[in-house]
Amino acid sequence: MFPNHMPNPEDKTAMALSRAAVLENSADLGIVFDTDVDRSGVVGKEGNPINGDRLIALMSAIVFREHPGTTIVTDARTSMGLTRFITDRGGQHCLYRVGYRNVIDKGVQLNKDDIESHLMMETSRHGALKENYFIDDGAYMVVKIIIEMVRMKLDESEEGIGSLIKDLEELLESVELRMKIISEPRSAKARGIEVIETL
Template sequence: MSTLLSPFAYDASIMMTASHLPYTRNGLKFFTKRGGLTSPEVKEICDKAARKYANRLTKVSTMLRTTPTRVDFMSCYAKHLRDIIKERVNHPVHYHTPLKGFQIIVNAGNGSGGFFTWHVLDKLGADTFGSLHLNPDGMFPNHIPNPEDKTAMALTRAAVLQNSADLGIVFDTDVDRSGVVDNSGNPINGDKLIALMSAIVLREHPGTTIVTDARTSVELTRFITNRGGQHCLYRVGYGNVIDKGINLNKDGIETHLMMETSGHGALKENYYLDDGAYMMVKIIIEIVRMKLAESHRQRDSRSHKRS
């Protein structure tokens, strides 16, 4: 997003992460305005760099030509997410705090997802008391930050039930994956999370194609087709799933959701990025809209009875 949002709009960006791998591992993800670089593209860059180094075509120096500047991009990104929630909920009473009256538990697993609690939910009026493991700690002292991890889901479920929260959110380390726990303590990940996102996307884009990896169930296919959607099963690997969605859109086949059972999910409207925070934004907007619609129905019912 740092290559897209003003005033930054960088030509390229690099994210240091190896997701939920052990603390002894790390990695790099490369991005341009087109999105994340694919494995072949990263390999090509590395091969070119290796050839130049081997042939001494590029002078290797530890001296920086320009001094790096530290910027606060996360505030810009968090505002971007807040604005989406405010605009799409369009709360009739408190527009700027549309999450007032909602309690949402976040389990960041000591990864980088704590910002979503402090800079998105809290500022929109949500009650986030009871949230877990928000401070980053690469040693992962509590559990692996992973929406597929049983401990992560169990702790989030317990927190939701203990606090009578409306929703629980589980992020992985670098927030490209997420899962949820509903207000009854039911974990929603894997096929269930894809089904939830499919229901939201199909209402917004009737008849759209949804791409998943081939591990998803027949029940999910039935769920999607019963709602008028098309289900395209493709090779395992979130990169493969996202690329398939991109290519289908290029071929004129409307495809708005690409999602893998591990929790990686990308939306056409969000630049095809597997962004777990954006996925949660979509779900939170849905929950608030449902509550507003229910309140409206109750008011209409009371008014009808009085009349």
């Protein structure tokens, strides 16, 4: 295993260790990247993980400062709370099919069709910005978050970066289930029953 945890912002252990480090060191921000740094997850100074819908909401709030009214493209797994968060700030929310390439390509197409879209992001933490040539880049996203955090400090705000999403309505629990599909018909029924019983 990577020095302390799996390099994966969706890994619960990685996020828990980042949270513990933030709280132990009174840090302003914790960051978790995946192995090729195209995905990122962050932890606010209060120790709250900012991932999934939260990370999309945070990036939307940052993008709206520079591009009010822009269209935010996300995968269809996002919540209605995120849609309200985006539209309450004057933006448009384009829900598109799952797959970070699909989401990014949709943003590129919208821009070609003269529909301004500056952020394309998936709940998996893959995201791209128009200003960064639509590149799937977790490090660039984190730099944008750090710049916003510094701006807040220069404005003498005592609040952490998480304050930008404090009014995001969230589901009580959201879990993505991934099940292995078996191609052999003889064992498919037994395997299906086994999977259902584990739920």
